[in-house]
Amino acid sequence: MPSQWSTSLRNLAWNKEFIMKSYYIKDIFDKMEVGQIVEILGWVASKRNMGKIVFLDLADSTGKIQATVSKGIDSNIFLKARELAPESSVRVEGVVKKLRKSKEIEVKVIELICDASPHVVPQPRSSFDIFDKKLVDLILTKRHLYLRNERLMAVLKFRHKLIEIFREWFRKEGFIEIHAPILTQLPLYDDDTLFSLDFFGERIFLTQCVAFYLESAVCAFEKVYNINPSFRAEKSRGKRYLAEFWHIKAEIAFADFNDIIAFTEGMISYVIRRIRAESKDELKILKVDIEESRLTKTPYPRITYDEALNSLKAMNTIKEWGKSLSDMDVSSLSKAFDTPFWVTGNPRRIEAFPYKIDPSNTQLTKTADLIATEGFGELLGVAEKIWQRNELLERMKEKGKDSDERYRWYLELRQFGSIPHSGFGMGIERLIRWLLRLGHVRDAIPFPRLFRRHPNP
């Protein structure tokens, strides 16, 4: 039985069964005037029952607004409001009222769209700490419901904006986006770090890295990039590991080691400036300050692998030459810098086969890792690639891949009009974790895939 309010409103705007919203809660604050009749489609964020008044915090994707239901107006509506479970979705009609310097809604009509009891605890839209270590298991188990949490939403909006800014940057710089396959025969690393599946009777893998395909595309387009997930079945439990992570990869033709370093520095400092300016709301919710002037001070300092080992030695950490730097090593090193910094020239022994050997010291590769500040670890890696067939073949022999038929086409790229090129790869979640100071990369992605955790939801 529609009330007068309901019918009058529906005649105004909503004369159909399925309603697409034309304004959101944020618009009520920004654009609507006191006295205006509004309709809110959203959720009950929280509720406070008083004797003759109920306070509802109504939320939608854009924010929260307080709504009041007085017993005096209509006792049915009042009772309905009293019994609403937090998180229930509702349609509310009401009048915009002044509340000190802000606004609230005086409710005239409430329709329950979907009841949310029994309750989800803690309530996703309440202000509990979604990153509380005690709640890790619960939040991940109920991740599908906790996406409604304000702080998680802020992280995911930040992520969305960050990726948009990267795409803008690539576009500005004349790159084209290449959609590389996710199903592939080519592993970058060892077989025990691959997720395999059945491709019409043939064993293939989820990609670990799309660089092979970008290296084909770079020979045509000269500047190419790709953003998609990479998969690593590494049995890793650290704060920086996801079995499925979003990977930004780019290749540039006729660029060498120094070019790719300068290029990525420009990109990172651009992205930091833009994201800070464009995510003010999210940063405020997350109580994070991105120190732009400090973090964008390029060029970033460079130390060589040998220098890194010496610094570690000075800090009483003896590292055998030729081993890769651990998270802890890299974290100790970061104490000496207030910006990100490069570690250049990783030993050939520990690097993958496509990366160029340093002609001035053949034990080293033309690679570098960009290390974040404050112990947040490696952000990205750059490499000059091997572009000559013989050199590549020699490296593949070294890694036992030279007779592997699957790499034949990759070798062919070095045979038919090959060109020098360099590239970089970055895990998006690691960048987000650093910028937002998150405890774990799992909170930088909506549905994390983690070693020793069921992929559910």
Added chain:
RNA sequence: UCCCCGGUAGCUCAACCGGUAGUAGCGGGUGGCUGUUAACCACUAGGUUGCAGGUUCGAGUCCUGCCCGGGGAGCCA
């Protein structure tokens, strides 16, 4: 893969040297309160202690195996 730690109410946790599970907080239910904002106050319900064995008169507690999680190492982006 290795090393630590944990699994008790819907959630977070208590429970001494092994003695038969808590008036705990949050959440639920009932009642009260027109200005609260994670409202508050009173009362109340709620448990095959992860699973399977074992030791014991007796196991949440000790032992073995398994399952499920968390932290760290190694390895990577």
